[in-house]
Amino acid sequence: MTQNTSLSPELDAALAEFAAQPNLLVCLDFDGCVAELVADAHSARPVPENAAAIEHLAAMPGISLAYVSGRPLETLRELAAPPEGTLLFGSHGAERWLGSDSPGLELTAEQQAARTRILEALEAIAAEEEGAWVEHKPAGGAIHVRHISDRALGEQVLEAARGALAVVDGAHLKEGKQILEAVVVKSTKGEAIDELRRLTSPEAVLFAGDDVTDEHGFAVLRDGDIGVKVGEGQTKAAYRIPEPRSLAEVLGRIAELRNTR
Numbered sequence: 410m411t412q413n414t415s416l417s418p419e420l421d422a423a424l425a426e427f428a429a430q431p432n433l434l435v436c437l438d439f440d441g442c443v444a445e446l447v448a449d450a451h452s453a454r455p456v457p458e459n460a461a462a463i464e465h466l467a468a469m470p471g472i473s474l475a476y477v478s479g480r481p482l483e484t485l486r487e488l489a490a491p492p493e494g495t496l497l498f499g500s501h502g503a504e505r506w507l508g509s510d511s512p513g514l515e516l517t518a519e520q521q522a523a524r525t526r527i528l529e530a531l532e533a534i535a536a537e538e539e540g541a542w543v544e545h546k547p548a549g550g551a552i553h554v555r556h557i558s559d560r561a562l563g564e565q566v567l568e569a570a571r572g573a574l575a576v577v578d579g580a581h582l583k584e585g586k587q588i589l590e591a592v593v594v595k596s597t598k599g600e601a602i603d604e605l606r607r608l609t610s611p612e613a614v615l616f617a618g619d620d621v622t623d624e625h626g627f628a629v630l631r632d633g634d635i636g637v638k639v640g641e642g643q644t645k646a647a648y649r650i651p652e653p654r655s656l657a658e659v660l661g662r663i664a665e666l667r668n669t670r
């Protein structure tokens with residue numbers, strides 16, 4: 410049975426091979442992938458079609474579902490409302506929930522001091538420009554410029570932040586969409602996906618994401634895995650979909666293929 414789909418024939422063929430494997434790991438980025446990008450970061454929610462497709466897939470046998478996100482773990486849980494049992498990596502891999510015995514994030518004294526310096530530096534820059542704001546995160550902080558309508562001005566604010574953070578020992582910078590982040594725990598989405606692969610032992614992995622930090626995730630995919638880039642921009646992912654709401658088609662197609670095995 411084939412579905413009415415806007416997926417490319419190449420992606421559709423890859424999904425058919427993928428869905429035929431007994432055990433699958435499906436890893437999803439949140440902002441710009443499951444949820445549309447919005448100006449108010451606190452109001453981001455899964456596109457309803459994506460939420461329904463995720464619930465459906467999570468209930469199927471042989472499928473492990475994971476979010477791999479830059480969001481703090483608790484914010485991710487609140488905004489994404491993942492199905493019970495979904496594995497979670499937050500803060501770009503620095504925080505994790507892989508079961509009830511997962512240890513929480515504990516920063517060393519040096520990391521705590523670095524986090525304080527990051528937040529002070531970002532707050533000082535944000536105070537100079539209306540519209541810029543700082544997100545305080547357990548493993549660091551982020552300066553947002555989406556509310557600054559002049560894109561060039563927003564880029565200047567990010568450039569100032571890059572300069573200020575460059576002299577903070579222990580600050581690891583993460584580029585994103587109208588945001589610059591700094592974390593005090595060195596981790597990447599690629600490391601998170603490797604760990605999820607070890608934990609769940611799937612025959613194949615799918616990872617979907619839209620942003621610069623997701624490229625670390627695409628980089629660790631292997632033959633038979635599927636990388637899906639959401640939207641425009643350079644990528645190592647082999648496949649692309651135009652926008653977050655297209656993700657529901659990808660996930661729905663996997664469910665359909667598994668039902669007809």
Ligand SMILES: O=P(O)(O)OC[C@H]1O[C@H](O[C@H]2O[C@H](CO)[C@@H](O)[C@H](O)[C@H]2O)[C@H](O)[C@@H](O)[C@@H]1O
Pocket residue numbers: 438439440441445446447448449450451453477478479480481544551553554555585586587588590620
């Ligand atoms: O890895 P992700 O799940 O994609 O998270 C990356 C960052 O996403 C958030 O910022 C982005 O989304 C906001 C809401 O749509 C948007 O306003 C902002 O411009 C984007 O950069 C989030 O606020 C960060 O904490 C995440 O690290």
